[in-house]
Structures are given as structure tokens and as C-alpha cells.
Amino acid sequence: MITTLAVQGYRSLQDIVIPLDGLTVISGANGTGKSSLYRALRLLAETAAGTAIASLAAEGGLASTRWAGPEHLSAAMRRGAHTVQGTTRRGPVRLQLGFSGDTFGYALDLGLPRPDVPTRFALDPEIKLETIWAGPLARPAAQLVRRRGPLVTVRDGRDWVELTHGLAPSDSCVSSLADPQRAPELLELRESMRTWRFYDHLRTDAGAPARATVVGTRTPVLAADGSDLAAALATIEEIGRADVLASTLEHAFASTITITAESGRFALALHQPGLLRPLSAPELSDGTLRYLMLAAALLTPRPPELMVLNEPETSLHPELIEPLAHLMKRAAEEMQVVVVTHSDRLREHLGTASHVHLVKEWGATEVDGQGTLDRPSWTWPTRG
Template sequence: MLTTLAVENYRSLRRIVMPLRRLNVVTGPNGSGKSSLYRALRLLADASRNGAVAALAREGGLQSTLWAGPEHVRKDRPTQGTRRTGPVTLRMGFAGDDYGYLMDLGLPIPNGSEFDLDPEIKREALWAGPFLRPAALLVERTNSEVRIRSASGEWQRAGHKLQPFDSMLSEFADPERAPELMVVRERLRGWRFYDHFRTDATAPARLVQVGTRTAVLAPDGADVAAALQTIRELGPRGALDDAIELAFPSSRIEVVNTAGRFEIAFRQHGLLRPLSGAELSDGTLRYLLWVAALLTPRPPELLVLNEPETSLHPDLLPALANLVVTAAKETQVIVVSHSRPFISALAALSPELQTIELIKEQGATGITGQGPLDEPPWKWPSR
């Protein structure tokens, strides 16, 4: 389980060190930095597939994603630009009870290449335990050089230099020389994100699809019928029916198999025939998608949900909250939400819920009530 998330100089996240528990809700007003935090988590996951640099490019490049305010913020002075004293840097990292990892990206030294605006990975570090200490370092990367600590505690060079756009997570996850790096890489690749399922008339979830066993719902929800049937056959007994009954009393969900093509059939009290996926209301379909995502028979180590309450009727929020709390029994969950009724429903079901409220001051995102001494211990290594 992650215990700390740290981000520096990413959009409005000038510097944030966030404590994490089993079930977390990140909330705050519009523009407070909730979406930036969600994107930062996705960037960390992209690093495990060597995709962090490409993901930043899709957001407009490093210059577009960097903190746009002054290098040093003084509350007693008006905001004004000054001469930069430190390097351009975008830092992201996390720590848990067993391992921690961080990545530091910056700008290249111009050399006439057409890719001179691409960010480069300047530093990476993997360490044992919740705190970065020299004695806890297992693998570290400085520019193109990688060092791996052997079982005897001695440092060894990795053997070949990294390209500035390659992460050591993908290039040096060696089961013999750096097994811890492979463990962390696979964890990151297993993080699961769900963000705004489509429910419009042409949404993939409304279409009949070829059905195969689906333990993990696709990000676009296209295989929702197969995922629901998989939950019925492989998930906890009665969990699917209970989730439907809680949201829609006296209703039930069926999956129609026509020559291997699966389709939702939703039976409601008072109707003579079931409703197909194409006929469902946006809210009903969205709830079914969350059922398929949260009752997964193959829970990840980390599940991140971005505004799951969107387009749901307030009457469905307690049922959705029950799904989230149930999922948190098997996996760590981070929910980004601005819905007070939904957060209240979560709090009523889980006394262990941690609510993290973001606030923006002088353009920078902070955590309400968190002072410098309240932050989890965190240290960025120098370049």
C-alpha cells in the first residue's frame, strides 16, 4: 500500500506531499488541482511502460505542464518573476512500507536536435522502506548512468547507458540483478484508472460485443456485459445481484449470449420485457459500469477513480459508495470527487476514510490544514 505521494512543479502542484491510507478521497473546489493530481498518478504509471515522456508530449510538452508561477513564492510579497536559480524540474514519486520510487524530469541541453524540447529523465531512484536514505537505495539513475546495489551491498554499474527518454523501470528490470525494480514496475503497470465512462448513444458499452472471460473492465467499458457475467461466475456469490438490488430494488441484470455475442438485459419491476444496453438511461448504464469495475474478481494494488459520481442520480450515491468501500477491502483506492453527498455516503460506510481537501493559494495547490510539520517525511535527491 502506498503511504506517500509527492509531486513538485506539475501544473498547480508546485510542491505537494500527500499521506495516503487504504481508502482516500481527494476533494476541493473547481480549479484546486484535483485533476492535476489524477494526471500525476497516471504519469507515474506511464513511466513503468516507458511512456512518461510521450504522455507529457500529449499534454503539450514539459513547458506546458510545468508550474507556471515563480520559482520561489513569498506570501508577504506580490507575485513577480525573478532570475531562476535552480534547474527546471518536474518531480514525481511515491513510497510505501516496502519500496519507494521517484522520477525527476527536466529540459535537455540544446544540441540542434529537432527534439530539443522533449523532456529528459535526469534522475530516478528506487529504495527499500518508506523513506529515501543513502543506505536504503537499491537502484539509482543519474542522467544516462544507472547503478545497482548488489546483494553484498556494493554498487555496480548497470552495463549500458540509458537514452534520456528511457526509464530504468523498463530497461533494467532484471530478475537477477534488480528484482526489486521488476516488482515495482509490475505494480505500477497494475495500477488501474477509470475516468468518465461514455454513456452517449454510440458508447461502446451500449453495443453487443463478443464475450470472453473479462476479469478487468476495459477503460472504455466496451466489455461491460462480459465483465458482469465474469463477476457472476467468478466473483463473490451474490455480490452482483446485491449491488443491483441496492441501487434498483426488485430489479436484476442478465447477460444474453447469442452465438458468443454478449448483451445486457436489465429487468425492472413493472416492465414486461428487459431493457437492452442501447435502451438504458445514462445513469443506469454508468452505474452498471461502476459495478463491473469495482466488483472485479482481479483487484489491483491501486485503483484510482476520477469523479465516479458524474451523471448519477443522488439516490444512487449510497449504492456507489458501498461499491467503493467494498473494493477498498481488497485494494487501495483513491477517489477524486467534488460531490459532498457522495463523500458523506462514503464516510457513513467507512470510518477509516481519509478525506484530503485541496486548496489553491497564490496559484499553488496545497492540502487544507497541512503545515510543513504535518507532511510525511520526503526528500528529493539532488541532480
């Protein structure tokens, strides 16, 4: 389980370290950095998949995604005695992402190419540093794998041995290297991060694929857009969770579902009391369809190590919030769940879940009420 998430230099996340629990709710007003925190977690997952650099490019590159404020905000600027203004940059341009838990920690440091090296890709981010360590803190004695530029070394007793000296600046050692003998930590970390799941683009529009009949294939993991909903629900039923799914729908709608298979194609129908016929997927409201997708995601027969849901309450009727919270609490018994939400009602129904409330201070995202002593311990590995 991830216990600490740290981000520095990404959008409004100038320098933030937050604690995470088995079930964590992240809330805050519009523009306080909730979406940036969600994207930062996605970037970490994409590092393990080898797609982080391309994702940053899609966001406009490092120049567009890095912190837009001054490198340092002086006390006089905070008091309003001086206007907020840039100062002479002392450190390199960098975007840092990291997390730690009881077993491993990982930190990634992204920067721009050296200005003295001719290239047409001058705005293309490069991975300058990667570090994997044992335990919650990146102490030198706890480090297991170090990557500086193209060189990757691994700990061998008290010594460091070279794993490779030719890693491309766009490639992460987590996604690119595999040596189960000398660096088993790389494999373990990669497999863990590749299980992470993110849901924020569940399609419920009139043309959503989930409203159409689809070829049925066993689907233990719902697609990110919910397109294989009927197959995912059928898999949940066949794998032995039909009773849980049925009780979930009874709790939410006082309804049942059927999934029919004709010539290998699945069709979803919802049976509601008082109606003479079931409602087909194209007839379902956006909220009903979205709830069914969230149920399929949270009842997955193959739980990930981490599931992150971004504004799951969107388009849901207020009466569905309490059943959704119940689903989330049940899912958190099998996996770590992070919920980014605007809904106070959802947060209240999640009860004892850990709560991180974000606020903005001088353009930078901060954790509301987090003092110096409340901030989780965190040290960024240095490039030197």
C-alpha cells in the same frame, strides 16, 4: 500500499506531499488541482508502461505542464507587499513525481535536454534521475537502484555496480530493464505499478460501445472506457461473485440483470419491477449504465494494487451515491482505492475514509490545514 504521494513542478502542484490510505477521498473546489493530482498518478503508472514522455507531449510538453508560477514565492509577495513576479532561476527546469510505501519508494525527475547539445527535440522531456529505495524515505543508505542520465547502478552490499550505461533519456529504468538477479526491485516495482487502474473516461453516450452487443471473451478487468461491460459482468458472475453483483444491483436499483449470449455475442438487459420487458443496453440512462460500469470495475475478480476513480459520481442520481460508496468500501478491503470527487454526499457516505481537501494559495495547490509538522516526511533525491 502507497502511503505518500509527492509531486513538484506539475501544473498547479508546485510542491505537494499528501498521505494516502487504503481508501482515500480527494476533494476540493473547481480549479484546486484535483485533476492535476489524478494526472500525476497516471504519469507515474505510465512511467512503468513506458508511455510517460508521450503523455506529456500530448499535454503540450514539459513547457505546458510545468508549474507556471515563480520558482520561489517570497514572504513579501505572499503579504501583497510586492507583485508576484519571476526571479532569476537558480535551479534547472524539472518535474518530479514520487511515491513511497512500507516496502518501496520511487522518485522520477524529468527535465529538458542540455542546451549545449544540438537537437531538434529541444522541448522533449528527458529522464534525468530515477531512484528506488527500501522503506518510506529515500535515505542514501536505503537506496537500491539509482539512475542518473544514461547510467543505472544497483546496490550490491556496500558497493554500487553498473546495470547499464546506455539507457535512452526517454526510457525509464522501471519499464526498460529486467535483471531478476541483480535488480529484483525493478521487476517487483514494475509489476506493481502496471496493475494500477484508472477510470475517468467511462463512455455512456448514445454511441458508447457498452450499449452494443459484443463478442464475449472472459474479461476480469473492465476496459478504461467501459466498452466490454457485458463481458466483464458475465465474468464476475461466472467466477463466483454473482451473489455480490446481484445484491449490489438490488441495493442500487431493486433490479436484476441478464447477459444473454447468441452466437458468441453478449447482450446486456436490466429487469426492473413493474416493466413487462427488460431494458436493453441502448435504453439505459447514462447514470444507470455508468453505475453498472463502476460496479464491474470495483467488483473485478483481479484486484489491482491501486485503483483511482476520477469523479465517479458524474451523471449518477443522488440515490445511487450511497450504494456506490458501499461498493468502494468493499473494494478497499481487496485493493487500495483513491477517489477524486466533487461530491460531498459521496465523501460523507464513505465515512471513515481518509480525506484530503485541496485548496489554492497564490496559484499553488495545497492540502487544506496541512502544516509543516502535518506534511508526510519526504526527501527528493538530488541530481548531483
